[in-house]
Amino acid sequence: MVKRILFVDDNEMVLNIYRQVFSRKGNEWQCFYSSDAMGAIDILEYSQIDMIITDLDMPMYNGAQLLNLVREKYPAVTRIVFSGSRSVKNNMQTVNCAHRFVAKPNTVGDLERMIEKIFRLYRQLVDPKTRAVINGIDRLPALPSVYLDLLEEFSLPNFSLKKVGTLISGDVGMTTEILKMVNSAYFGLNESVSSPQQAVTLLGGDIVKGLILTAHISRSLTKEEQAFSIESWENHSLLCGIFCQAIAQYEKKTQQEQDTAFVSGILHDVGRIILATSFAEKYRRVLDIATSTHQPLQDVERQVLNTTHSAVGAYLLGLWGLPDQIVELTATHHSPDQYQGESNDLVYMLHAADMLTYELVPEFNPGSLPVPERKAYSPEMEARVNEWRAYCAKVGVERGYLESGSVASGSSDFDLTPLGDADKGVFVHGYDELH
Ligand SMILES: [Fe+2]
Ligand SMILES: [Fe+2]
Structure with missing residues (x-):
């Protein structure tokens, strides 16, 4: 299907570059161009535009005003800002009406890849009904500015850990939240962590960036809007990240894959927060129906909201520019057989x-929902599940947030020691490495 894209820029030279570059996409993209907001509004009126890409600083009617209007009148249109201003951070704060902010001087090639990526997100993850629901959400949280600062710092060839620490410390609320998580028993660190710099040194940049997003997302749900306990969501997410990382380590995945496992674990349910914040009343109903009828949460979300927390979460992370693999893992965490990304072991993990x-720590179940249905794994993965369960339980017991007695009695098929002595050596070895 042809995608219709509208470019808006008051600089004719820039528009001409777009014309030259994007005319060769004729079969896949139909492009429209306007040098001002009024012209853009006319085009929106008679053409079914899928995506608008606008400059921010324009005379008369600026990009932010234009996008606000698009949000109100054409919620299904994806809104992108492509601005000449270097201050990504400030613009992110003022233009929260955009889904994605791309700062010049990205090359046109970068812009092309980004557009392709967003359309791919649509095709693979989001059906048309869902798209209108998601794009219509007017309070989709923007990326936290400290995250953007960190990306900038990490991209430098000689980035400084001290600078990274200072950047995070600039946000006192964020720092408190991160230190609380890092010092929780889940991480099982031998020393207490008192500064963001120390956290980055001990855990690595990717993990700390993931923690920043989790803290930011949980802060975006205010008290009045809570359809479920934000604390239990945070605990569930953190523990899922720890378990996912532990399993990846048990399976001797690379450090990079273990970090991806952790970050996808802590972000997998971000869609729940977005839905609970944007449709508080309806989401309460979703939780009530799922609890009383024992239907899978995903099915009830689809019935009531026309979308699911997996699709919404993946879409948000995609717009924020997180790695494709994390986006796809989030999209398919309840339907691993539909995962199409690289290394499909990770989606089963x-x-x-x-x-x-859910099984080992039922008290962290946000909204006290029935445990989601477990999907079948590939035969070789299926054979590993009992080992993974034993290993995760072992990690929990050793770190002191699980009691072996209460774990064994709290689940139907749980056995803390299902492995033979020979196998035990494997996971004890793996566990030691975790420290
Ligand atoms: Fe979950
Ligand atoms: Fe989920």
Whole structure:
């Protein structure tokens, strides 16, 4: 299907570059161009535009005003800002009406890849009904500015840990939240962490960036809007990240894959927060129906909201520019057989980590929902599940947030020691490495 894209820029030279570059996409994209907001409004009126990409600083009617209007009148249109201003951070704060902010001087090639990526997100993850629901959400949280600062710092060839620490410390609320998580028993660190710099040194940049997003998202749900306990959501997410990372380590995945496992674990249910914040009343109803009828949460979300927390979460993370693999893992964490990304072992590990979080620590179940249905794994993965369960339980017991007695009695098929002595050596070895 042809995608219709509208470019708006008051600089004719820039528009001409777009014309030259994007005319060769004729079969896939139909592009429209306007040098001002009024012209853009006319085009929106008679053409079914899928995506608008606008400059921010324009005379008369600026990009932010234009996008606000688009949000109100054409909620299904994806709104992108492509601005000449270098201050991404300030613009992110003022233009929260955009889904994605791209700062120049990105090349046109970068812009092209970004557009492709967003359309791919649509095709694979989001059906048309869902798209209108998601794009219509007017309070989709913007990326926290400290995260953007960190990306900038990490991209430098000689980035400084001290600078990273200082950047995080600039946000006192964020720092408190991160130190609380890092010092929780889940991480089992031998030393107490007193500064963001120390956290980055001990855990690595990717993990700390993931924690920043989790803290930011949980702060976006205010008290009045809570359809479920935000604390239990945070605990569930953190524990899922820890279990997913532990399983990846048990399976001797690379450090990079273990970090991806952790970050996808802590972000997998971000869609719940978005839905609970944007449709508080309806989401309460979703939780009530799922609890009283024992239907899977995903099915009830689809019936009541026309979308699911997996689709919404993946879409938000995609718009924020998180790595494709994390986006796809989030999209398929309840349907691992539909995962199309690289290394499909990870999606089964994430699904298992999610299940094990419900099973081993039921008190962290946000909204006290029935435990989601576990999906079948590939035969070789299926054979590993009992080992993963035992290993995650072992990690929990060793770190002191699970009691072996209460764990064994709290679940139907849980056995803390299902492995033979020979196998035990494997996971004890793996556990030691976790420290
Ligand atoms: Fe979920
Ligand atoms: Fe979950």
